[in-house]
Amino acid sequence: MRIATVGDNCMDVYQTSGKAYPGGNPVNVAVYLTELGADSSYIGWVGSDSYGELMQKDISKKGVDISHLSKKDGKTAVTYVELVNNDRCFGEYDEGVMADFTLTPAELDFIQKHQLVHAGVWGHVERYYSLFKKRGLQTSFDFSNQLDHILVKTLPQYVDYSFFSYTQDDSFIRQFLKDVKNNGSRITIATLGENGSLAYDGEQFYKCGVVAVDVVDTMGAGDSFISGFIYGKLKGLPTAKCLDLGAETAAKTIQYFGAW
Template sequence: MKVVTVGDNCMDVYLSSGQAYPGGNPVNVSVYLRNLGAETAYVGWVGSDQYGDIMINSIQSKGVDISHISKKEGKTATTLVELVNNDRQFGDYDEGVMATFKLSMEDIEFIQCYDCVHAAIWGHAEEYYPIFKEKGLVTFFDFSDKLDHHLVKRLPAFVDYPFFSYTEDDAFIRNFLKEVQALGSKVAVATLGEKGSLAYDGEQFYTGGVVKTEVVDTMGAGDSFIAGFIYGTLEGSSIQECLKLGAEAASKTIRYFGAW
């Protein structure tokens, strides 16, 4: 099982402590999948600053292939984070060198050696999804809570498993997932925070619960859910089991500070 993730990374800087943790959706998903036993690689850009070195070394220490991380002159992306009742709240985001991220032909050839690819809404990777789909990769993409983003209308045709973040299981999100799935996706998925998760495959809805645990920091909970779901999908698990695997992965992540 080989998974490559593409796009954004950032150092999450906690204002209360000054501590900085490596993160970013594609980075987190690659690390979580590696922990589950998948062979993973991350493709992205970091800056020429100290944070860039920390990012590269941290990802490598988790066993993720870093051969296609490029160091560019400038700043590594950063996100300011506050904890409010152990729930992470994002502040200012500086994209740094990732603002002009592009894949090289060598990167694209490297990605085609993998079974599936995952990226996210902030990663500047969406333009390559028609290529990934044409080459036969299983495609995953996290839209986060940007349900009204213009990419929601055109990208699902090239995304087998799109993920969204919402608040509850209601008529709006059910209709939304139906519309997204009809655009060409196999299964459209929504995480609902403490309300669990929801998926639609064109025939029926599937609901997933949460695993009760002590919450230290919710950073990375959604990303670890995605990793668990991806792992289950590649193992041939049912949609219901994939939702369960996602919830179990998320419950482990929220027990400590930082994404991983």
């Protein structure tokens, strides 16, 4: 099983402690997939600063293929984080070198050697999704909590698994997932924080709760859920089982500081 994750990375800097942890949706998803047993590659840009060096070293240490992670002159992206009752709250975000991210023909050829490609709403990768589908790749995309984003209307036709972040199972999110499915996605999924998750495949809704654990830091919970779900799908598991695997993977992540 080979999965490529593409786009944004950032150092999550906790303002109270000053500690910095590597993160960013595609990076986190690649790391969690490797822990689940998949072969994952991360394609992105880091800066020429100490954070860039740390990012490269730590991702590589986790067993992710970083042969197509590039260093560019400038700053690595940084997100400032505060913990409020063990729930991570994002502050200022400095995109650094990732603001100008593009893919080369060689990188696109490398991505094509994988079964599935994953990216997120902040990664500047959406322009390549029609090409990914044309080349026969399975695709997933994390829209995060950006339910009003223009990409919600335009991108799902090229996305097999569309992920969203919301708060509860209600009539709004059910209709929303139906609409995104009708825009072309194979399956639409919403993580609902402490209220579990919900998926829609065009025929029925699937609901899953959370695994009860002591929460230390919710950083990376959604990304680890995505990893579990994708891994399950590539293993051929039914959607309900993929939600279960997503919940189990997320439960491990929230028991320690930082995404991983």
